[in-house]
């Protein structure tokens with residue numbers, strides 16, 4: 001099949017499908033072609049090159065899947081590795097944005113809570129009892145698994 005860009009004398013443009021260029025000429029000669037808009041039979045081929053339609057012989061391209069919004073370094077990693085990495089990043093975030101007060105953590109957390117020290121993010125160590133007593137006092141603290149030694153500086 002060949003598709004021609006056709007137009008009538010009034011300039012209405014439309015497409016016509018033909019078995020061949022000769023088919024177009026034949027239909028035009030017999031007055032079978034008419035403008036779908038105004039019915040004019042003075043149909044001419046447009047200047048644009050005819051497009052070939054190869055029908056079923058044309059391999060259909062599979063629809064391209066939309067590129068997934070992934071961070072490149074997560075590509076191809078298993079969910080556990082990704083979770084591990086996210087946790088590690090979160091840890092980095094906490095470690096860079098908080099002040100290390102070491103073993104003074106319980107005292108410092110308490111001071112911040114009672115506004116005796118400037119409010120800020122701190123990190124440090126606390127024993128189980130120290131942690132529990134902070135929680136008992138209603139002081140918001142969070143525990144994290146001990147980071148790898150190289151993160152402790």
Ligand SMILES: [Zn+2]
Nearest residue numbers: 008012035038
């Ligand atoms: Zn027309």
